[in-house]
Amino acid sequence: MLCGVLILAIAIWVRVSKDDQEIISSGDEVTNFYVAADMLISVGAIIMILGFLGCCGAIKESRCMLLLFFIGLLLILLLQLATGILGVVFRSESERVLNSTLYENVKLLRETSEEAKVFQQALIEFQEKFKCCGVVNGAIDWGNNFQQNYKSCECPTVSDSSCIYYEGHFVYKQPCISLIKDFVIKHIIIIVGIAFGLAVIEMLGLVFSMVLYCQIGNK
Template structure:
């Protein structure tokens, strides 16, 4: 133990244990967002490659890697292994650099993302008036969303349903007589289209991802400092 500070060693162990717990929390939060299907089928009825939740899939991978790194850091601190500490440092540094790159790219292409999102909405409106299998799956997803958020149609209200309105009006039927209702083809339905609610859902998930990422940056910088100090102390024994 000569040359190695017990305080640094056990602080490193406690930090990495907390870091490992952070990995579990990140993984759990990302899986919750991924499993929560609100709006995903509506934005992306057929092609998972262009899913707006691809960042959540990346976060699941990050959470898994953080758990592994936390374990490596704990073992490196307890066993005073320079090899494990170096692996921990390199892995943590790579994650940090990837997060910075992802943040820069996200800020750069934000306007493009919003444009693509709006284009997706307007393109998917066509599915409401069609009858093929893909259209029916999309219509079922929107019907569920309409019931939950008390809205009707995707962009233009009930008119988006076209000739399929009479078969699908139940999910957006408005039972009250307030200003939130409107009469369309003899049916009392919600006036508000679902586009704003879907955007709010996506924005909420995006904020959760951003919050986790920024919180992780602070923890990662501390991990880099702790691991390098302990690595140098072990080397000077």
């Protein structure tokens, strides 16, 4: 049950974190990179219920509850295995879609629509945090909107070698695309780490529940 609570808490944190979600989910080609987190939320909730079922089965020595606990845990483990295999198989496709989304979102920096403003605000916060400018090509990505949004790109010192002079301002020359990819990978690693740790605990749960199930049967 505690494992389920921990998984649920971390998965919800990853899912609702406002750290630049709009950057990778805006644009014409909307891509949801939080499917894995959504699945972990479901898994965490189910494991909490299964944990309660297993506790009751152990305390009351109910073979029926223990069997349901075993079957439920086995199904979750198989689902995780299938998800992991699919993740490996479609990894290159995911990277292609992420690149396509980021290149497509460059257009939003030059626009004035409400959707564009949401994306621009997300990128402004990202630029301030990670000291980069633009998405793919640097400050030029902002187009005519640069003068209204240059402050998040501006260098604290003009002597900084990581900066360039652009339209009257010293701004960071590194575009944000590589940093955005690192951000996505960081979240994926967290999810994968949780999934692997969970798989070990689940296998132990399967073994212990079956041992207890057999012992109760022998009585």
